[in-house]
Amino acid sequence: MAPPGLEPALEAEALALGFHPRRVEGGVELEGPPGLHQEANLRLRTASRVLLRLGSFRAHDVGALTRGLAALDLRRVWAGEGTPRLSVAAHGSRVPAAAVPAAAARAWGLSSVGRAGALDEEESEEGLTLLARLEGEGCTVSVDTSGGPLHRRGYRQEVGRAPLRETLAAGMLGLAGYDGVEPLVDPMCGSGTFLIEGAWLSMRRAPGLERTFAFERFPGFDAAAWEARRASAKAEALPAPRAALHGYDINAGALGTARRNARRAGLTLALERRDVKTLVPPVSGPGLVVANPPYGKRVGESGELPELYRALGATLRRSFGGWRVALLVPDEAGLIRALGLPEARSLPVRNGGLRCRVLLSRL
Incomplete structure (x- = not known):
């Protein structure tokens, strides 16, 4: 994700880093090997968040939405503890946005799911946050791998009267x-x-050397591999x-x-x-x-x-x-x-x- 209007800058930055971006509204899409989301969080200066896509499916009605959500494999990002938080973005969808949290709770065997605001504004760093994006008859579900928004570099503890991210x-x-x-x-x-x-x-x-990320709390997170990735970035500076x-x-x-x-x-x-x-x-x-x-x-x-x-x-x-x-x-x-x-x-x-x-x- 990128701040509105900065998609071209993010695309150029990703290209310079050796990624293979495809510009879309609100950011760029990247495809690559496992760990790409870690590298993107660590190195991208313009991105506001890095989302990891978990799956896409047809959701022409609430029943299809519930079945699609139930079929998602969340084990790599959620150990089944706590309550996931869900952000919903619906554009021309046949399923109303208000119906998505209840469908997710049924699909995942929960009494309820937490509500998250728009991910470009949400400041929370704790817990698992998922994004369900519905357009037409389709639904795409992603997980926020960043946690706190990426403009938080870790150095700025004081701001001026008109702060700039x-x-x-x-x-x-x-x-x-x-x-x-x-x-x-x-x-x-x-x-x-x-x-x-x-x-x-x-x-x-x-830019991400001095902060932590949501993916560090995912099940199976390899702390040693992540530390090696950070050490490599530090050595380049x-x-x-x-x-x-x-x-x-x-x-x-x-x-x-x-x-x-x-x-x-x-x-x-x-x-x-x-x-x-x-x-x-x-x-x-x-x-x-x-x-x-x-x-x-x-x-x-x-x-x-x-x-x-x-x-x-x-x-x-x-x-x-x-x-x-x-x-x-x-x-x-x-x-x-x-x-x-x-x-x-x-x-x-x-x-x-x-x-x-x-x-x-x-x-």
């Missing part, structure tokens, strides 16, 4: 073609998410970023948060308090400028936003000639015009439920 930050770097070698500058770095994600990419450091990374913010408190987050991520970042109006490139370029400017909906600056966006655009055009730009902005035509980015490519995404745009441009 790590998966969205990584996806934007991918959409911008960031290679981990060229300079990276964030003029409004907040809690440092873009810079830390860029640094880990530059170091070839797998470089000791320091190959790129120059610089962050700026006018808020001193935000810079303190970014420093502490970077320290927990094993990094030392070049951070400086600076007004965007006075910003100049800290190193010779070209490189990539990436930012998540304030939206106003959360940070209380809506009256000042057009002026701020005009100042940001003017600085970029004046001082960063030849650099590329990737900005995450609200889906508001006036603010996008205020930036004045030349021939900017605009891609729709969502950030925290808000309709946004990723603007990509070369200055």
